[in-house]
Amino acid sequence: MERFDVAVVGGGPAGSSAAHGAASAGASAVVLEKGVPRADRPDRLGPDSTDAAGILDYWVDIMDIHPDEMPDDVVLGELDRAEFIGPNESLTMRSTGISSSYDHFGFCMQRARFDDFLRDRAVEVGATYRTGASVRNVETDLDRSEGPRHRLELASGEQVGAEVLILADGPQRQVTSGVLDEYLPFDVTDRLSTRETNHIAYQEHRRLPDPVFEEVAGAIKFWWGHMPGHTAYPWIFPNDDNVARIGLTMPIGLSLDDVSDRDAYPLLNPDDDRVPQGSEYIRRLLEQEYGDEYDVESDFPVVEDRGKSDGTETYAISSTRPIDSPTAAGIAVVGGAMGSTSAFHEGGDHTAVRTGAIAGELAATGDLTAYNDRWKAAVGDEVLRNVAMADVVRDYHPDDWDWAFATARKLLDSGGGYSILKAKNIRAGFGAARLVASYKRAKFAARNGRYVQIPETDYVV
CATH class of the missing domain: 3.30.70 (Alpha-Beta Plaits)
Known part of the structure; x- marks a missing residue:
């Protein structure tokens, strides 16, 4: 059985970033990626990549990777606006309203090349990246006297041992659900059903x-x-x-x-x-x-x-409500598998990269205790915004979207993006008060990490 300090299941943005973080800190790390063929990646198997909208300006800072670091063929074009079109009303935003180090509204990218960039980046610092490595089963022995804490069985029959396990297998959670089920007093599908x-x-x-x-x-x-x-x-x-x-x-x-x-x-x-x-x-x-x-x-x-x-x-695409990880078992869930990506704005590469990087850095020390607090400090504001907005629009019908866009358009003079939802705009008329107040209520209800659908306290380790 081959042994590593850190085993990562899934080689997308979260998994490659986790391996990069662990290897950069001196740990031995392996990424186990089942590998799928793609027409736009003809010479190399890799993750089941998905071309999302792109990266917005402040996402660059969350991701902590600037496009200048990427190969030229990753970035396909710069963005200068987002257009939201209702049945009868529309809204154009030229600013996210959040300060950032990136000079443009955002950029579109070629996702498969982005994945390959993150993979090569991890390998360059010493991580091992294996494709065609489908994980069939994970066994964890917390009371071991010797041997690795986690044993991963591959479809090939091989076994990989690791002290720390990072689950980055995306929103379908084909490995994650089975692993977490061992530590939950309820059926994991009660909270993480793919259909729900x-x-x-x-x-x-x-x-x-x-x-x-x-x-x-x-x-x-x-x-x-x-x-x-x-x-x-x-x-x-x-x-x-x-x-x-x-x-x-x-x-x-x-x-x-x-x-x-x-x-x-x-x-x-x-x-x-x-x-x-x-x-x-x-x-x-x-x-x-x-x-x-x-x-x-x-x-x-x-x-x-x-x-x-x-x-x-x-x-x-995973839901906008993430989960904590059973860190006491030496397990961290990252990216789409933890639900940090968002159906509300069709994106999550930035939160996947950041949560993976945090988990990898901590995994190198052998102690994941701080992970759940660290990811909330890094991406919690972003998750909270997405959860709040998704809750606000949950029962919207076509005429509600027209009303929201017409109302928001009147507020654009005071700033763009999320800044139109600042409390000061409650005084900008009844419509504005209704829009802003509903958002503030939703944020308040999800405050202090209440947006987490499986908190760490639910795990029995």
Whole structure:
């Protein structure tokens, strides 16, 4: 059995960052990544990468990796705004309202290359990164007199031993759920059921006509109130060479029987007997926005050599409510597996990188005791914002989105981004008071780490 100080399950942003943090501090670290083929990573197996919206300005500081450190082909283009489009109202934000060291609104990136950059970065400082290494089982012996605390059995039959285990297997938690179940007095799926805590996302890489790409260049665009479901929305994210990622996110298992005002959603048709598939939603969005001037199928072709397979990707996004880790057992859960990513704003690479880095740094010492406090200090404000906003909009219908965008637009003169939700704006009229107060109530309810859905005190170690 091969032994390491730290074993990391999953080689995405969180896992590679954990290995980098551990190896940088002198520990021996191995990343065990099952490896999946991708059309845009033809010569190398790696994690089941997902192209998210990109990185916003203050996310650079959370991530603690500046784009100047990345290879040139990772960053596809700079962003200067976010556009939020309701059925009848819209809002454009050119500032996140949060100070940062990055000079632009944000940037779009090629996620597979970003993953490879983080992987190479970890290997350069001494970490071992193995693909084709699928973890089948984990056994932990806390009372051992000799031998490693954790024994990981791979699909190949090999065993890997480690003193510290870092779980970074993403929002589907294929390994994490089984490991945590040993330390919880309830069935882990009661809190971490994929259908309850995750969203499903689908996107296509399409080449846009010149005038359309010029219109969307520099913007991440979201259509809220156009399709049913909590934090359900389509998007367009520009990349390079006139290509954009066009996709959507929605709850898993949504039924039209639960939608009372179907006629209010522009992307639903009267004869729909079930929620449309992702590809159909995208076709309807493009027809709605550009069908008067273009033939969608011929003028917006799918770029088949991008994305995961044939220009498309389907993937899970974790909920906005994270979990603590059973650190007394020498286990840390990071990134999407811990739920630090967000369906609300379609992103989480920054929190994945940061939580992984913290866990790796502590793992090198052999003591994870401080991990749950450390990750909250580093990304807690970000998680709290996402949880609060997701709770505020939980029961929003199309007309609520129109009202929210119209109200927020009136507040933009006092600042951009989250700054429009500052308490001072409660005095800016009834609508503003309602918007700001609802956000403040949601933040207050989730304060002091109450956004955590499995606190450390729930674990029995």
